[in-house]
Amino acid sequence: MSASTLRIALVGNPNCGKTALFNQLTGGRQKVANYAGVTVERKEGRFTAPSGRVLHLLDLPGTYSFDANSPDEQITRDVCEGVYPGEPAPDLIVCVADATNLRLHLRFVLEVKRLGRPVVLALNMMDTARRRGIVIDVPELQRRLGLPVVETVAVKRGGAKALIERVDGEVPVAAPVQPDDAASRADLHAQVRELLAATVVMPRSTDAMDDALDRWALHPVFGLGILAVLMFLIFQAVFSWAKPLMDGIQAGITVLGAWMTQALPAESALHSLLNDGIFAGLGAVLVFLPQILILFLFILILEESGYLPRAAFLLDKLMFKAGLTGRAFIPLLSSFACAIPGIMATRSITDPRDRLTTILVAPLMTCSARLPVYTLLIAAFIPQRTVWGIFNLQGVVLFTLYVAGIVSALTVAFVIKRFRKDKSEHALLMELPSYRLPNVRDVALGLWERAKIFLKRVGGIILALTVLLWFLSSFPGAPEGATQPAINYSLAGRLGHLLHYVFAPIGFNWQICIALIPGLAAREVAVSALGTVYAMSGGHEAVASQLGPVIAQQWPLATALSLLAWYVFAPQCISTLAVIRRETNSWRNVAITAGYLFGLAYLASLIAYQIAKAMT
Amino acid sequence: MRLSDLPKGAPAVVDRVDDAHASDPIAQRLRDLGFVEGEPVRVVACGPLGADPLLIQIGSTRFALRRTEAERVTVRTGAAA
Numbered sequence: 001m002s003a004s005t006l007r008i009a010l011v012g013n014p015n016c017g018k019t020a021l022f023n024q025l026t027g028g029r030q031k032v033a034n035y036a037g038v039t040v041e042r043k044e045g046r047f048t049a050p051s052g053r054v055l056h057l058l059d060l061p062g063t064y065s066f067d068a069n070s071p072d073e074q075i076t077r078d079v080c081e082g083v084y085p086g087e088p089a090p091d092l093i094v095c096v097a098d099a100t101n102l103r104l105h106l107r108f109v110l111e112v113k114r115l116g117r118p119v120v121l122a123l124n125m126m127d128t129a130r131r132r133g134i135v136i137d138v139p140e141l142q143r144r145l146g147l148p149v150v151e152t153v154a155v156k157r158g159g160a161k162a163l164i165e166r167v168d169g170e171v172p173v174a175a176p177v178q179p180d181d182a183a184s185r186a187d188l189h190a191q192v193r194e195l196l197a198a199t200v201v202m203p204r205s206t207d208a209m210d211d212a213l214d215r216w217a218l219h220p221v222f223g224l225g226i227l228a229v230l231m232f233l234i235f236q237a238v239f240s241w242a243k244p245l246m247d248g249i250q251a252g253i254t255v256l257g258a259w260m261t262q263a264l265p266a267e268s269a270l271h272s273l274l275n276d277g278i279f280a281g282l283g284a285v286l287v288f289l290p291q292i293l294i295l296f297l298f299i300l301i302l303e304e305s306g307y308l309p310r311a312a313f314l315l316d317k318l319m320f321k322a323g324l325t326g327r328a329f330i331p332l333l334s335s336f337a338c339a340i341p342g343i344m345a346t347r348s349i350t351d352p353r354d355r356l357t358t359i360l361v362a363p364l365m366t367c368s369a370r371l372p373v374y375t376l377l378i379a380a381f382i383p384q385r386t387v388w389g390i391f392n393l394q395g396v397v398l399f400t401l402y403v404a405g406i407v408s409a410l411t412v413a414f415v416i417k418r419f420r421k422d423k424s425e426h427a428l429l430m431e432l433p434s435y436r437l438p439n440v441r442d443v444a445l446g447l448w449e450r451a452k453i454f455l456k457r458v459g460g461i462i463l464a465l466t467v468l469l470w471f472l473s474s475f476p477g478a479p480e481g482a483t484q485p486a487i488n489y490s491l492a493g494r495l496g497h498l499l500h501y502v503f504a505p506i507g508f509n510w511q512i513c514i515a516l517i518p519g520l521a522a523r524e525v526a527v528s529a530l531g532t533v534y535a536m537s538g539g540h541e542a543v544a545s546q547l548g549p550v551i552a553q554q555w556p557l558a559t560a561l562s563l564l565a566w567y568v569f570a571p572q573c574i575s576t577l578a579v580i581r582r583e584t585n586s587w588r589n590v591a592i593t594a595g596y597l598f599g600l601a602y603l604a605s606l607i608a609y610q611i612a613k614a615m616t
Numbered sequence: 617m618r619l620s621d622l623p624k625g626a627p628a629v630v631d632r633v634d635d636a637h638a639s640d641p642i643a644q645r646l647r648d649l650g651f652v653e654g655e656p657v658r659v660v661a662c663g664p665l666g667a668d669p670l671l672i673q674i675g676s677t678r679f680a681l682r683r684t685e686a687e688r689v690t691v692r693t694g695a696a697a
Contacts, residue, residue: 065648067648069641069645100676100678101675101676103677104649104676106677107648107650185648186652202676205673205676210678211660214660215661218660218671219661220663221664224664313661313669313680316663316669316680316682317664317666317668318665318684319667326680355648364697423685425642427644427645427682427685428669428680428681428685429649429680431677432680506627521670554657
């Protein structure tokens with residue numbers, strides 16, 4: 001250990017407020033990555049202590065015990081013991097415990113102590129503990145544990161002051177290493193009971209507010225009602241709140257594009273690349289950032305408030321019947337924003353079998369990348385009118401598309417359950433944490449993290465693909481005296497015409513077929529690709545912002561419905577397939593996912609197209 | 617009496633957790649989470665479909681357990697305890 005830096009590992013039970021404490025200490029100075037070769041998230045940050053010492057903080061996954069039931073627990077243990085390859089042993093372990101839930105959390109503190117490394121215990125949520133009249137004799141707890149104990153309030157400004165002072169001081173002496181066997185394991189509970197009896201006075205074991213809220217939130221009828229209303233409100237909000245922001249971004253990009261290219265000759269290839277490739281394509285994608293952020297805002301608030309596990313509780317039986325688990329609700333809900341964080345969130349499902357099923361069906365959840373496609377088609381083909389007095393017809397169609405995704409996910413999971421060989425029992429065993437007011441900083445940091453991921457995808461893969469598509473659709477140029485639009489003669493045109501043989505029975509024209517190709521990399525690219533295709537064939541003035549009216553004029557309704565049905569299943573998202581490969585370490589799962597999604601998409605589109613054609 | 621048969625709201629204490637089969641990881645996890653002899657437990661709520669899962673209050677923590685998981689836990693009610 002050098003004198004000027006200190007490596008600190010943050011450990012604790014799930015729901016101990018560890019991440020809030022990490023955010024409090026490091027603010028925006030944090031880096032999120034993965035442990036090499038595995039799928040457990042690695043969060044690192046740093047801050048400078050008053051003494052000028054730089055403290056490196058590693059936020060380890062929340063665990064109940066070192067039993068190593070899951071990769072999370074294995075890594076937490078290995079890092080703490082300093083045996084994880086490539087990860088230097090921490091100089092100090094800060095063990096975070098929820099002061100209102102010490103009976104559960106102290107057991108893990110004792111497990112950490114037995115590792116024989118320097119440990120500081122942070123009693124978090126001390127404000128809630130005081131409010132509930134819980135009295136903790138900290139000096140006595142410190143004496144009995146043989147560890148320095150500090151009080152923290154992770155969600156209040158300055159709430160980590162005592163912890164910073166303590167870790168900035170001298171590193172505490174480590175307790176001796178103790179064996180970890182079944183007998184000593186059982187003994188831990190006895191020790192916890194003894195500690196609690198000697199140091200903690202609790203007027204009542206539960207929070208009166210939690211009891212009151214849970215009476216409603218978990219009620220068999222009202223609980224489900226509240227959940228349904230919440231979900232419906234979220235989707236209406238995503239559709240209506242984002243509108244003014246989207247209009248603003250749209251206008252801004254148009255102005256910027258015009259300003260950037262005014263100096264260039266109108267017929268030059270560079271002018272075309274900037275206007276029809278980069279600005280038309282990128283603009284049509286960037287415009288959906290508000291919707292994605294609003295969706296993530298709701299998910300983060302539900303997560304922070306402690307409501308998500310309640311929803312999992314309400315839905316467990318239904319999801320279990322379908323071959324999933326209530327825990328899958330959180331990853332699947334995240335998949336509404338994007339299947340990638342959703343599939344990554346399946347790490348919280350400790351059971352490998354439940355986890356695999358969740359990963360396989362996660363792409364069926366309507367991710368926000370489909371929203372550009374849905375909103376484009378809905379705005380162009382579904383009339384704006386009020387149905388049943390209060391609902392917007394466009395909103396109702398969108399809601400129906402979401403429901404179609406959910407129903408097919410449950411159906412696919414059920415089929416997997418019926419046909420798999422391993423039919424043994426797998427547990428739910430889920431803690432329902434106390435309700436909390438979401439902390440603005442934690443929500444803001446989470447939102448920022450997601451915005452960064454989305455913008456990186458827009459900036460990286462999507463930009464590269466938009467430019468590639470522009471190239472494909474510009475070269476080779478039209479021959480002398482050509483009568484058709486130039487794109488007909490390009491590489492993309494030829495490819496689109498070839499694919500058209502496959503997709504003609506489901507009503508796709510060759511422009512859609514072309515757009516499906518770059519749509520492989522990210523679904524929202526299909527919209528910008530369509531924008532590019534139509535801009536190329538319709539002259540430079542037809543940019544992506546006018547795409548809606550153009551397709552409304554040129555496509556039959558049956559084609560639009562067929563494309564909507566296609567995108568309910570839409571297998572093409574290379575990033576999703578890549579993350580499945582990474583999370584399951586198996587190409588077989590990738591092939592299964594891509595194959596069944598393609599089959600379902602083709603079938604659904606075929607049905608939608610043929611029925612709509614027969615009826616119109 | 618099994619925890620899964622305990623009426624909602626009735627106070628009880630844990631007697632033991634039985635392995636459903638040899639080296640049952642679910643039973644071990646239940647013991648790690650504090651389902652050990654002498655801990656007071658209570659059924660707080662039941663899921664909307666088939667009263668499954670159960671919400672169990674143990675100490676100051678609430679856990680959602682499926683009925684099949686709660687069957688592993690034997691409890692003593694007020695009279696027997």
